Amino acid sequence: MKKLDIKYNVNSNGCFEVTSHALDGDGYPMAKRGGKSTPLHRIVFNETYPQISIEGKCVIHKCGNTKCVNPEHLFCGDQESHATVRLTNGTTAKGEHNGRSKLKETEVVKIFLNKKDTNAELSRRYGVDRKVIRDIKSRKKWQSVTEKLST
Numbered sequence: 001m002k003k004l005d006i007k008y009n010v011n012s013n014g015c016f017e018v019t020s021h022a023l024d025g026d027g028y029p030m031a032k033r034g035g036k037s038t039p040l041h042r043i044v045f046n047e048t049y050p051q052i053s054i055e056g057k058c059v060i061h062k063c064g065n066t067k068c069v070n071p072e073h074l075f076c077g078d079q080e081s082h083a084t085v086r087l088t089n090g091t092t093a094k095g096e097h098n099g100r101s102k103l104k105e106t107e108v109v110k111i112f113l114n115k116k117d118t119n120a121e122l123s124r125r126y127g128v129d130r131k132v133i134r135d136i137k138s139r140k141k142w143q144s145v146t147e148k149l150s151t
């Protein structure tokens with residue numbers, strides 16, 4: 001949580017209860033991101049597991065504590081992704097936020113075909129470096145996936 005200025009207390013359940021941010025009506029600590037008010041636990045989840053896209057999905061508290069931002073207590077609620085399984089069986093690599101996140105082929109295709117959004121937006125959305133987006137678009141990376149697609 002280096003980039004986010006979050007202060008919290010750890011309770012007996014291991015929950016990181018946020019004390020530095022105001023709660024919204026549902027009891028979730030909120031933070032401003034890109035001018036929008038966003039639940040802090042989503043941001044924390046996104047920072048911790050950038051390889052998991054939470055766009056349009058729910059980030060759920062396993063502990064049921066809405067004030068909690070312990071990444072270990074959060075999972076992404078999408079049955080189709082393996083995020084939940086990866087998180088609950090503890091195999092998610094802790095050091096994996098170095099910008100070399102794994103993208104699924106379907107995501108690479110979406111990035112490659114996306115002409116509407118800027119690389120910066122795509123990089124945020126998919127939790128990868130802007131360079132990765134550029135490399136996908138210029139077919140430097142993932143060429144096996146994009147070579148059949150027309151530009």
Ligand SMILES: [Zn+2]
Pocket residue numbers: 014015016063064065068069070073
């Ligand atoms: Zn918790």
